[in-house]
Structures are given as C-alpha cells and as structure tokens.
Amino acid sequence: MVVEMQMVMELAATVLATLGMIIDGGFSAIKKEGKNVFDLGEQAYWLTVVFNVVTWQVCFMGTAGMVFLTSSLTGGVCMTALMALNVLGGVIVYGDNFGGFKVISTLLCVWGFSSYLYGLHMKIEDEEQKNEDSTEIDEQQFVL
Incomplete structure (x- = not known):
C-alpha cells in the first residue's frame, strides 16, 4: 500500500x-x-x-x-544521511563552495545519523543482555 x-x-x-x-x-x-x-x-x-x-x-x-x-524514523534518518552525501558530492564533483552553512548542516546530518546508529546499537546490546539473563535464569531453574 x-x-x-x-x-x-x-x-x-x-x-x-x-x-x-x-x-x-x-x-x-x-x-x-x-x-x-x-x-x-x-x-x-x-x-x-x-x-x-x-x-x-x-x-x-x-x-x-x-x-x-522498517519505520518512518529509519527512512528519515537515512534521507538525512543522504543529504550530507549530496552536499559533499556537490563540493567534490562540481567544486561548490563549502561555506559555513554547508559545514554546519553536514555536521548536523552526520551527528544525527551517528546518534541514531549509536542508539540502535545500544538497544540491540540491551536486548542481547536481557536474553542472556533470561537464559541464565531458565538454566538455574532447570538445575534446581
């Protein structure tokens, strides 16, 4: 749909x-x-x-x-990362001026994308830790 x-x-x-x-x-x-x-x-x-x-x-x-x-959040984050690549591509390929506004917007895009990836990484680690803890509890109950 x-x-x-x-x-x-x-x-x-x-x-x-x-x-x-x-x-x-x-x-x-x-x-x-x-x-x-x-x-x-x-x-x-x-x-x-x-x-x-x-x-x-x-x-x-x-x-x-x-x-x-996935989700609209993931789509938005990836589009944000593409914006930074578009700016850098314009500077490299076409020789555009890489002035103050472009530097700030590119840094904010990279920062947002990196923050999202770090948050996703931490969420996965937390889920893995919870799975390990529940496995240990199940093993202890089996031994008793």
Missing part, C-alpha cells in the same frame, strides 16, 4: 511538472540549454537528464520501501 501511494504521488508530480513545463515553454529552454550551455554535447545532456530523473525515482521508491519494511 505504501509503495502504491508513493507511485501515485510520483506519477502525479511528474504529470503536473510536465504540464507546467509544456505551458511555460520549459522544454524549449531545455533544448537550448542542451545545445548551447552543456559542454559535453546535446546527447550527453539528455542522457544526464534522463539518468537523473530515473535515479531520483528509484531513490524515492527505495525510501518508500524502507518505510514499509
């Missing part, structure tokens, strides 16, 4: 964005950009656009699947 809802939302967003671009003449601007602005040529530009659209759709479907299989 969650994946179906996500697909409907993505389809609606795609249709509305396409209609908006048709009405506003955005496709002609994209053609001009592919011919005149993009350094690697028009074919590489269109491949980049299509690849970008497909990868974002896969990313959003993966997030919906993660929410379906």
Whole structure:
C-alpha cells in the first residue's frame, strides 16, 4: 500500500511538472540549454537528464520501501544521511563552495545519523543482555 501511494504521488508530480513545463515553454529552454550551455554535447545532456530523473525515482521508491519494511524514523534518518552525501558530492564533483552553512548542516546530518546508529546499537546490546539473563535464569531453574 505504501509503495502504491508513493507511485501515485510520483506519477502525479511528474504529470503536473510536465504540464507546467509544456505551458511555460520549459522544454524549449531545455533544448537550448542542451545545445548551447552543456559542454559535453546535446546527447550527453539528455542522457544526464534522463539518468537523473530515473535515479531520483528509484531513490524515492527505495525510501518508500524502507518505510514499509522498517519505520518512518529509519527512512528519515537515512534521507538525512543522504543529504550530507549530496552536499559533499556537490563540493567534490562540481567544486561548490563549502561555506559555513554547508559545514554546519553536514555536521548536523552526520551527528544525527551517528546518534541514531549509536542508539540502535545500544538497544540491540540491551536486548542481547536481557536474553542472556533470561537464559541464565531458565538454566538455574532447570538445575534446581
């Protein structure tokens, strides 16, 4: 059900964005950009656009699947970690300026993700300790 809802939302967003671009003449601007602005040529530009659209759709479907299989908290935490990777990727690949706001937001994303992983680790350790304690109690009752 969650994946179906996500697909409907993505389809609606795609249709509305396409209609908006048709009405506003955005496709002609994209053609001009592919011919005149993009350094690697028009074919590489269109491949980049299509690849970008497909990868974002896969990313959003993966997030919906993660929410379906785990929890919305896990999906949110993983999206937060992806935001930090997006910022770092933009700095490394495109040479963006890594100013103060980007440093702070990246550190907060990493801190939040690390805190979540540490909390999850501690929860698993507590559950393992409880299982060991209950096993010891069961063994003592069996001996008596």
